Amino acid sequence: MLAMFVFSCDGNEVCGYTGDDDPDCPNLQANIGDACDSNGNGMLDGTINEFCECIGDSNLIPTACDLSSELNLTSGIDNTGMMIPAAFGAVDPFWKVLNRPPLINGNNPANPCNSPAVAPFNGDVFSMNLTGQPDTGWVNQPGAATLAPFDLGPNGSFNCNNAQNSAGQAVPFVFERAFCVLEDTAVDFSFTFEGDDEIFFELLDSNNNVLSTSPVYDWSPNTGIQTWSATALALPADTYSIRGYLLNTGSVILGFSFLGNMVTTNGDMAISNNNSDNEGNCCENNTISILNILEGINSCDRAFNDASDAIGDNWTFEVLDSNNNVIRIGTTDINGNYFFSGLADGNYTIRIINQTGWTQTVTTETVSLANNSIELITFYSCPN
Template sequence: MTNIELVPQRSILNIIINNTFKIACLFILLLSLSCSNEEACAYLPNTEPDPSIHCNLQSELNLSTGIDVGGNVIPPGKGIIDPFWRVINNPPLLNCTSPLVSTINGSAYLINFANFGADAWVNQTGTTTLAPIDLGTSDSFGCNNALNNEGVRVPYVFERPFCIIEDTCIDFNFSLKGDDQVYLQLIDNATNAVLSTSPTYIWTSTEAQNWTESNLCLSAGSYSIRAFLVNTNAIVLGFSMLGNLTTGNGDASISNNIEGCCVNNVISVLNILEENCDGKFDSGSDQLGSGWTFNLKDASGTIIRTETTDANGDAFFSGLANGTYTIEIVNQTGWLPSNPTTGTATVTVSNNQVELLQFFNCRA
């Protein structure tokens, strides 16, 4: 008589569960190896990588103007754009008819006015000079920026973002030159707080200015070096900055935002107060609207940030994640929005984009 060993019902159930689990794991593994269409990939779990693990973290960043991803100097020329620096405002110009105005689009162009030597004019060895206009190596601009309400030329504002992935302390020693005037600031993009300000370089009257910080401790987040470049003589403008930013204790915790470690989209607002309501800035009659409040709303309509325009009528919303946002002006007594008439503008930004907006207001 053959003995038949009975398998308990619970054991049979365990065998079925274990085999089913193995088959499911194998299915997911095969999908991950051969995922080539959206329908199949939709079954995979959402495994967004941890930026602190996958980013190219460093203990030192070269923040100089005109440097490529590998740290090499980029030669100037027509249509050559800095991969890290960008222009985050578009100030009004005085009676300007130059066709080069059309090249003002948020890009920082690599130039060399009159093809000067590496250390002549505002050039510095180890950098390339930047301008908000595509001047190449021979063009001049011939336009002047408008005056703000305090009688001061409105600067072009450049921004060089970077990321701090873990809390750290930093050191830097930057050298700057500019035509006609330039100064720099270190900005916390989340709050627009100014953390440090450089001396001002004035063309022909000062030596290259050095800007130094030591053991400046910063929390993880998005930061920028901003350059404020003023044009006063209507011929040419440009600036250069040379130097590295390092962590004080050598820890690898900083990175270029272009590598995806953090996103730094920018929405820039220029607020203009009109007298004749023609939808453009008229020097001598129109004003730059300083001290006005603008709200930033997310896609759900929730106010997530508020900024006040500075003396130049500018407000900057930097360090923004990819997404759709609405900018809303807070009306002031005696004024009505004329363009856009709703007093709001909705934009979608991604991939470290700069969006330049203008708001016009007429007397009520």
């Protein structure tokens, strides 16, 4: 890590580095962090290191990174690797939920979900259990905690279902476990998982490219644990995420467990949890989560009504930086979602691109992102 700089020459020695005038050591400390030319091409692309060398900024390892050759990506473990018991308020520090699908009452789909467990969205997921089931019961696994997008406690119940998309399929909750790759490497993994009612997982990079996909797990009392494996999977330096897509179709309860480690194939010390410290994050992975709703002709109230409203797939959204430059463009999927992930800390504006026959009362939203936060923004369109 380069959090502290130790100078390797005395006050009478000249320290050289590529592409700039040679400072002597007494003057070097004042220049730490000043831009310099790391490869002699005339571009100021680097930073002076503790050996008076100019190195490219891409080679700097943030202080928040705890480089390792192995990461435990299990659901429901704390910062020390201990399992988090099911309890009210038991938040997983690593797994997050990226979205809030429209919810309907499990007993009467024409009515909205009225479960007291549904709280304002902040991305937290919780360690929970179904009526005190043992660690081999329901979707529990020994060594992992079962997680849900709501604070359901040790004897959870939910009683709501996910609304359906235009294909007649339930819109899933999308969970994410982010991690950092600081140097190009390859990884091996073999994860086991279960979920109620249905779940599968993907490994994605910061541009939402899917690199590996798990089998699908459909819950029943007789369904065995599912396995997802890969060997020597190449991962260039970037921010990555395991994402799980959990469907709830049975209303009573929902949850999933995920167990296993990811290791670098050759033992490279190149991967890290996306921790935060006082000097920043290991890798910046703020996310803007889009949900797009198409309201019915008589229900333009900026609230989802399952009887009249629909999920807005195939709509385009733009992300603008603080200088009003468009930096990202995305199109909502069949579930009306798009996730702008891997964003640096800062202020952003999100803009909907209108389609013929529709209008919006709100066409832009502004968010401030920091410390790997997740901001959920719902856009509503009404027919002309």
